[in-house]
Amino acid sequence: MTATALLLLFGIQAAGQPPLIPAFFTGQSLYEICSRPNGGQCSMYVAGVLDGLFYAGSRDAEPLLCPAPLNNRQAAELVTDYLESHPDMLPRAAALGVRQALAERLECREQPEAETVSR
Numbered sequence: 001m002t003a004t005a006l007l008l009l010f011g012i013q014a015a016g017q018p019p020l021i022p023a024f025f026t027g028q029s030l031y032e033i034c035s036r037p038n039g040g041q042c043s044m045y046v047a048g049v050l051d052g053l054f055y056a057g058s059r060d061a062e063p064l065l066c067p068a069p070l071n072n073r074q075a076a077e078l079v080t081d082y083l084e085s086h087p088d089m090l091p092r093a094a095a096l097g098v099r100q101a102l103a104e105r106l107e108c109r110e111q112p113e114a115e116t117v118s119r
Helices: 003-009 027-034 041-055 072-085 094-106
Strands: none
Touching (some): 027 072, 027 094, 041 072, 041 094, 072 094
């Protein structure tokens, strides 16, 4: 077994690398990651949640979300600020905190047209 495989197997990481983050975690964990230098982990997590929401067609949740001009760093800053000012979200799912944080900024003002998939 290689050294890398052993590190992965036992959850140990090499010195100097950004800390590993769990796949599912709370708003508190996300806030802690976003509040320190993290090599882009915070902004990429936020971007991934947003991609997932749009891919899954988050049309049943209120408010409806629509894409808007927003980069991943801006989105991460909005999420960090939201979690800081809404401590009630810290024990809840991190992805819910992302959605709630960006709901106002990405809320659709009118019903979006259904997307079509071309093959």
